[in-house]
Amino acid sequence: MRNEGTPIYSLLRNIGSSVGLSLVQMLLTKDRARVHEVLVSFALRPAYRR
Known part of the structure; x- marks a missing residue:
């Protein structure tokens, strides 16, 4: 068996x-x-009121 290429x-x-x-x-x-x-802008955006 030849192992020359292993390294x-x-x-x-x-x-x-x-x-x-x-x-x-x-x-x-x-x-x-x-x-x-984007995540911070969604977290800080006020919730819409209905």
Whole structure:
């Protein structure tokens, strides 16, 4: 059995995982300020009376 490619495979897998996690984190947090702004505006808006 030949194991010469195992360290390279592991390295590429770790790098790919890191890049993937970074992209997911960026997508989840890129508009965080806008989301907070919308939530605060809804919370502070007076309730409509009928």
